Amino acid sequence: MGLQEYFAQLSRGVDLVAECSGLSAPDLEKMGASTQDAAELISLHAIYFGSTPYTGKQRLAVDAARRNGHTLSTLRHIESFTRRVQGRLAAWNLRVELCATSSEQVTAVARRRLREMRIPRQYTERVLLRQHPNGLATLTVTGNGLDMADAFRTIDQQHPGKSFIARMLGKAGAAPAARTRVTTMAVLQLEDYGKLVRRERDDVLVRTTSGTVITGAQLVERACANEGLITIISRTHGPVDLYRCERFASTKQRTMLAAEHPTCAWPGCNIPAERGQFHHLTPWSHGGETNVVNLVTLCSYHNGINDDDPNAPPRRGRLTRQGGTVVWQPPQTH
Numbered sequence: 001m002g003l004q005e006y007f008a009q010l011s012r013g014v015d016l017v018a019e020c021s022g023l024s025a026p027d028l029e030k031m032g033a034s035t036q037d038a039a040e041l042i043s044l045h046a047i048y049f050g051s052t053p054y055t056g057k058q059r060l061a062v063d064a065a066r067r068n069g070h071t072l073s074t075l076r077h078i079e080s081f082t083r084r085v086q087g088r089l090a091a092w093n094l095r096v097e098l099c100a101t102s103s104e105q106v107t108a109v110a111r112r113r114l115r116e117m118r119i120p121r122q123y124t125e126r127v128l129l130r131q132h133p134n135g136l137a138t139l140t141v142t143g144n145g146l147d148m149a150d151a152f153r154t155i156d157q158q159h160p161g162k163s164f165i166a167r168m169l170g171k172a173g174a175a176p177a178a179r180t181r182v183t184t185m186a187v188l189q190l191e192d193y194g195k196l197v198r199r200e201r202d203d204v205l206v207r208t209t210s211g212t213v214i215t216g217a218q219l220v221e222r223a224c225a226n227e228g229l230i231t232i233i234s235r236t237h238g239p240v241d242l243y244r245c246e247r248f249a250s251t252k253q254r255t256m257l258a259a260e261h262p263t264c265a266w267p268g269c270n271i272p273a274e275r276g277q278f279h280h281l282t283p284w285s286h287g288g289e290t291n292v293v294n295l296v297t298l299c300s301y302h303n304g305i306n307d308d309d310p311n312a313p314p315r316r317g318r319l320t321r322q323g324g325t326v327v328w329q330p331p332q333t334h
Helices: 003-010 013-018 025-030 035-048 055-067 072-082 088-099 103-117 145-153 160-169 216-223 251-260 300-305
Strands: 126-131 137-142 185-189 194-200 203-208 213-215 228-234 238-245 277-280 295-298 318-322 325-329
Touching: 013 035, 013 055, 013 072, 025 035, 035 055, 035 072, 055 088, 072 088, 072 103, 088 103, 185 216, 203 216, 213 216, 251 277, 251 295, 277 300, 295 300, 295 318
Parallel strands: 185 228
Antiparallel strands: 126 137, 194 203, 203 213, 228 238, 277 295, 318 325
8 A cells, every 4th residue: 555545544534443343452453453553443433433322422523523534643632632521521522623623723722622621729728748758848838818928928038947937936036927918009090181291200290181280199189089009091101100199197297296286286175196186177088188287186086076078167166277377167157
């Protein structure tokens, strides 16, 4: 048999398998097949022409394999993938699809389908200790993701074993655990407010829809009143800049406010500033900034009864700043 005839026979893979009907592996060996080839042919015949509850899918697979001229090698390759599938119906569905796929694409399609069928691994809290012949051991702990990240950061990567044990046993000099800080991130879509003009020093200039040019920080102050990180993103330029909105007074600001009002600023109240709170004269929720001009020291009681809404008439009075001085605005006064 010449090469041309040989290759023509190879393309008849599924028909060659069909011709094994009624034969056994020893019969094929007597005809000249190797032990391995004989076993594979009998196995393929059982799959493509043997008894199965999925006869409809079997016919589809045979017809598709014949139509695509799949060789014996390709059929064996297809079965190497279907063997990895749990469930006979799922295996037949994959077999039919791969038989209908060109031989060049079988591997790519099969790997994609196997990934889709893979059941995600379910992780639960657990601990595992493995001892090694050289005297070392590996401790594997599965737990809360944030807690594990905190613990990992305390480990000296140059001496992981020693530093971990020192931390666990509370030995002196062990690095303290640092808790993960979760920060809110808000995003402003620049084009919803205006247009990027240019970057200037460590900020950006934005022309608002009203035509006014303001800095990115001023845009954030006007658009957001929540504590957290705020990123300005342009649909054209991508991320433009990052800002932090901080609601609470810094240590420096608190010291300055205590110097201005050593006690609660409400008339007649003598509670020391160190036991007081720091109040926004123009409320944070109404766009008031966290700067000394807009802050004042109040005790917890007067901070609670102060009329915060600047647009409503005061009922119990409110504090305001006039000419650089904090004054009390009595109730029913406009």
